[in-house]
Amino acid sequence: MKIIAVANQKGGVGKTTTAVNLAAALAEKGQRVLIVDLDPQGNATSAVGMQDLEAESLYDALLGGSTVTEKILPTRLTNLFLIPADLDLAGAEIEIARRDDHLTRLQSTLSILREDGTFDFVLLDCPPSLGILMTNALAAADEILTPIQCEYFALEGLVKIVRVVEQVRNSGANDKVEIGGIVMTMFDARTKLSGQVVQEVRTHFAERVYDTVIPRTVRLSEAPSFGQTILEYDGSGTGALAYRALANEFLKRHAPAAPTIVPALSPTPSSETRET
Ligand SMILES: Nc1ncnc2c1ncn2[C@@H]1O[C@H](COP(=O)(O)OP(=O)(O)OP(=O)(O)O)[C@@H](O)[C@H]1O
Numbered sequence: 001m002k003i004i005a006v007a008n009q010k011g012g013v014g015k016t017t018t019a020v021n022l023a024a025a026l027a028e029k030g031q032r033v034l035i036v037d038l039d040p041q042g043n044a045t046s047a048v049g050m051q052d053l054e055a056e057s058l059y060d061a062l063l064g065g066s067t068v069t070e071k072i073l074p075t076r077l078t079n080l081f082l083i084p085a086d087l088d089l090a091g092a093e094i095e096i097a098r099r100d101d102h103l104t105r106l107q108s109t110l111s112i113l114r115e116d117g118t119f120d121f122v123l124l125d126c127p128p129s130l131g132i133l134m135t136n137a138l139a140a141a142d143e144i145l146t147p148i149q150c151e152y153f154a155l156e157g158l159v160k161i162v163r164v165v166e167q168v169r170n171s172g173a174n175d176k177v178e179i180g181g182i183v184m185t186m187f188d189a190r191t192k193l194s195g196q197v198v199q200e201v202r203t204h205f206a207e208r209v210y211d212t213v214i215p216r217t218v219r220l221s222e223a224p225s226f227g228q229t230i231l232e233y234d235g236s237g238t239g240a241l242a243y244r245a246l247a248n249e250f251l252k253r254h255a256p257a258a259p260t261i262v263p264a265l266s267p268t269p270s271s272e273t274r275e276t
C-alpha cells in the first residue's frame, strides 16, 4: 500500500479534482483506493456526493478516540472508499497542535492500514495551507503528488512546497518523503502561456512531471456540483480521458517490481521429439 499526499499550499490548483478523479480512475482499473478528505471544507467529500454526513470525519480517530477503519465509508463506485471531512476537522487542527506528537498524529492513525493490506492506494486530499493537517499529511505519506495550475507564478508555489517537504524530512518525522509527481492542471491549449508554463516546470522538474496534462474543461468543474466524479458525469469527455491516462501513468510508476523469472528445470520437449 502506498500513501500519496495530494498537496500544494496554493489554493485552487486542482488538488481535490485530481485526488477524486485519479482515485476514481484507479478504482475503475481494479485498484482498491481510499480517499481521505483532510480539508475541513470537505470538497472531496461533496465531489463524491457524500456531504450529508455529520461527525464522520477523521477528527476523533486523529485524537485517539476511534480507529481509522471505523471511519471508512464505501462510495457508489466499486473499489473506491472515502473518509469524509467536515468543519470539525478544523478543530482537530487546534487539538493536535497542543500535543507533543503533533507532526505524526496522522501517520500513527493511518498505520493500521499499512498492516491490514485492504487498500492499494490511500490518497490524502490536503487543504491549501501550510497548517498542521498538511504537515501531518506530508509526514504520513510515502510520496507527494503536486498539482500545478498552468498559469503565471506556478514555479513560485512549488519552491515553497519543496521547502516544507525538506523541513518535514529534516524533522525526522518522515525521512523518505519527497515530491514524487507533478501534474499540470487546467491546461488551455488556446493560450501560449499554458504551453510555456508546462515547458518551464519540465525544465526544472524533468521526469517528475507527468506526461499527461489535465486540460481545462467546463465538465471537470461542473461534475462536483452533481456529486459525481468525471467518470460518471462525462465518462467519454476529455477530462475523463485525461484522468484515465494519468491513472495509467501513475500505475506504471508504481508497478511492483517484476517477479524474477525462474528458468524451467528441464526444457519442454518440442513437437518433433514428442512421442505420439
Ligand atoms: N481541469 C480543470 N478544468 C476546469 N476546471 C477545473 C479543473 N480542475 C479544477 N477545476 C476547478 O477549479 C476549481 C479549483 O479546483 P480544486 O477544488 O480541485 O482545487 P484545489 O487545489 O483542491 O482547491 P483548494 O485549494 O481550495 O482545496 C474548482 O472549481 C474546480 O472545479
Ligand SMILES: [Mg+2]
Residues within 6 Å of the ligand: 015, 016, 017, 039, 043, 044, 126, 127
Ligand atoms: Mg481542495
